[in-house]
Amino acid sequence: MTPEVQALPSDQTRLSGTAQDAIIVENLIFSYPGQARPAVDGVSFSVAHGEIFGLLGPSGAGKSTLQKLLTRQQRRFDGAVQILGKPLAAWGQDYFEAIGVGFELPNHYVKFTAIENLRFFASLYKRESRDPLELLALVGLEDAAHKKVETFSKGMRMRLNFVRAIQHDPEIVFLDEPTAGLDPVNARIVKRIIAELRRAGKTIVLTTHNMHDVDQLCDRVSFVVGGRFAVLDAPETLKAKYGRRTVRIMHGHDVVKTDEFPLDGLADDQRFNAILRSGAVRTLHSQEASLDQVFSDVTGTSLNLMEEAA
Amino acid sequence: MSPLVSLAIHDLTSIRRDQVLLNIIGLMVMMVAIAALVRAFGYFTNWWVTIQFLLLLGYMPGIGYLTAMLIVDEVDSGVDRALHVSPLPRNHVLALRIAMCILFVWPYGIIMVLATRMIELPLFEWLPPLLALSLASVWTTVTVPTLSRDKVQALGLFKGLNLYVQIAALYLFIPQGAWYAQILLLSPATWSVKSILAFTEGATTAGYLWSFGGVVFWAALIAVSVAVYRRRQDGDEW
Numbered sequence: 320m321t322p323e324v325q326a327l328p329s330d331q332t333r334l335s336g337t338a339q340d341a342i343i344v345e346n347l348i349f350s351y352p353g354q355a356r357p358a359v360d361g362v363s364f365s366v367a368h369g370e371i372f373g374l375l376g377p378s379g380a381g382k383s384t385l386q387k388l389l390t391r392q393q394r395r396f397d398g399a400v401q402i403l404g405k406p407l408a409a410w411g412q413d414y415f416e417a418i419g420v421g422f423e424l425p426n427h428y429v430k431f432t433a434i435e436n437l438r439f440f441a442s443l444y445k446r447e448s449r450d451p452l453e454l455l456a457l458v459g460l461e462d463a464a465h466k467k468v469e470t471f472s473k474g475m476r477m478r479l480n481f482v483r484a485i486q487h488d489p490e491i492v493f494l495d496e497p498t499a500g501l502d503p504v505n506a507r508i509v510k511r512i513i514a515e516l517r518r519a520g521k522t523i524v525l526t527t528h529n530m531h532d533v534d535q536l537c538d539r540v541s542f543v544v545g546g547r548f549a550v551l552d553a554p555e556t557l558k559a560k561y562g563r564r565t566v567r568i569m570h571g572h573d574v575v576k577t578d579e580f581p582l583d584g585l586a587d588d589q590r591f592n593a594i595l596r597s598g599a600v601r602t603l604h605s606q607e608a609s610l611d612q613v614f615s616d617v618t619g620t621s622l623n624l625m626e627e628a629a
Numbered sequence: 630m631s632p633l634v635s636l637a638i639h640d641l642t643s644i645r646r647d648q649v650l651l652n653i654i655g656l657m658v659m660m661v662a663i664a665a666l667v668r669a670f671g672y673f674t675n676w677w678v679t680i681q682f683l684l685l686l687g688y689m690p691g692i693g694y695l696t697a698m699l700i701v702d703e704v705d706s707g708v709d710r711a712l713h714v715s716p717l718p719r720n721h722v723l724a725l726r727i728a729m730c731i732l733f734v735w736p737y738g739i740i741m742v743l744a745t746r747m748i749e750l751p752l753f754e755w756l757p758p759l760l761a762l763s764l765a766s767v768w769t770t771v772t773v774p775t776l777s778r779d780k781v782q783a784l785g786l787f788k789g790l791n792l793y794v795q796i797a798a799l800y801l802f803i804p805q806g807a808w809y810a811q812i813l814l815l816s817p818a819t820w821s822v823k824s825i826l827a828f829t830e831g832a833t834t835a836g837y838l839w840s841f842g843g844v845v846f847w848a849a850l851i852a853v854s855v856a857v858y859r860r861r862q863d864g865d866e867w
């Protein structure tokens with residue numbers, strides 16, 4: 320390991336890199352030219368091999384910018400980044416053999432068919448690519464394989480973006496909102512493929528606005544706000560730590576009242592039992608600890624609002 | 630197949646599928662055909678030299694816009710970003726497009742002067758000034774995508790940059806030896822005009838020197854554009 324890595328400080332979120340880490344980022348800072356506030360403002364984290372790491376945050380938080388830095392689309396930054404055991408700046412063009420990039424917005428040669436697009440990009444790699452027809456079939460594009468991309472809907476283009484990112488079988492896949500613009504069925508398919516990639520040992524950095532994606536896929540998630548990480552942990556840990564599991568009860572014969580009780584030790588709660596026995600219960604809902612709520616508690620930003628903004 | 634060959638084939642297919650670019654090629658071919666006919670029938674003998682220069686300055690660089698439009702299209706659709714995260718180095722991509730541009734323009738110019746023969750020079754004397762002039766297209770190919778973000782801006786810019794090349798034609802219309810004729814030397818296209826005129830007058834050395842100067846001049850302009858292009862692409866070294 321290089322001295323640079325050993326110098327990394329560690330904290331409760333496992334900042335310091337280990338040999339198992341595919342990505343180690345230390346105090347990454349980046350500002351767009353002419354912008355006073357950094358878009359990425361002192362971010363530190365590491366991603367283990369075979370981990371799905373989520374970036375969750377409101378619009379403009381700096382998630383895509385962070386992805387741009389890690390995928391070398393922006394090469395000038397402050398801080399240290401080490402990928403697959405090598406400082407980012409020490410990598411040559413072979414870096415792009417090792418990573419796959421799924422863009423936030425569809426970008427294709429629209430006068431070419433889906434399969435021509437995949438074949439062209441596959442031809443730029445030394446390593447063997449997966450069969451393009453098979454990949455298109457995976458995301459339900461087999462019938463569109465020989466149609467020009469200019470005739471595709473946004474969802475179709477996004478699915479093509481996704482398979483292009485993974486077709487050369489990279490070790491690390493960066494996906495920027497891969498389920499954005501997809502219907503629930505296709506979103507589920509894409510998520511299933513991402514889970515399969517992890518099972519195959521791939522490391523995945525996933526940007527999303529979607530709580531459920533994070534819940535279902537991510538081993539760890541960071542909440543990004545204003546270019547910084549507000550928290551970073553496993554979704555379950557975050558829910559256990561910050562989440563409130565409660566029961567909300569509406570009751571009353573004439574005047575309706577609402578009360579909330581902790582779910583734990585509910586059976587022994589005198590007041591709750593009294594309300595139940597009064598026979599005036601109108602509705603009774605358990606409030607699960609949700610990432611949604613954790614997010615707004617921790618960052619002061621509502622995720623529902625966030626999804627609308629996206 | 631090597632990635633660069635793959636990109637070259639891809640680029641040629643892009644051109645073949647683009648109606649606008651095909652129209653440009655059609656126009657180019659037609660210009661040469663019409664000029665060749667005019668020459669063959671012996672019309673407008675007094676105007677031949679002027680016509681030849683107008684064709685060289687006004688139309689020859691146009692064929693190079695094919696490559697400029699390829700780059701603009703890529704930026705327009707964002708697919709250039711996908712290309713930038715592939716193992717193909719960016720400077721290879723740019724070098725290929727510059728090479729393709731010269732390969733379109735230079736032979737086109739040679740075919741044009743050989744087909745029209747409105748100015749009669751041996752082939753080896755045509756080569757240097759036409760090479761210099763084809764660098765005008767390389768300059769546009771790099772400068773247009775550097776300064777424009779979409780096709781509309783690109784088309785406007787083409788017209789502007791074209792003027793810088795076409796203005797050299799004025800040299801034919803102003804009195805020989807007038808002091809203000811020297812101002813036109815601010816466009817390296819004028820250097821090709823001077824070179825061709827020198828060759829026609831039998832001043833071979835002057836002809837080669839003017840061409841050489843033109844090549845150096847264009848190369849300097851291209852170097853500036855390449856530097857700005859690279860900086861604009863990601864604010865960065867490659």
Ligand SMILES: Nc1ncnc2c1ncn2[C@@H]1O[C@H](COP(=O)(O)OP(=O)(O)OP(=O)(O)O)[C@@H](O)[C@H]1O
Pocket residue numbers: 351352354358376377378379380381382383384385423629
């Ligand atoms: N090319 C650019 N030039 C200047 N500023 C930019 C550029 N791209 C992004 N920014 C700014 O950087 C900040 C972070 O943007 P970024 O795209 O990383 O956000 P994001 O978290 O991906 O948002 P979203 O969820 O909407 O995709 C924003 O304030 C944005 O305005």
Ligand SMILES: [Mg+2]
Pocket residue numbers: 382383384423495
């Ligand atoms: Mg984004």
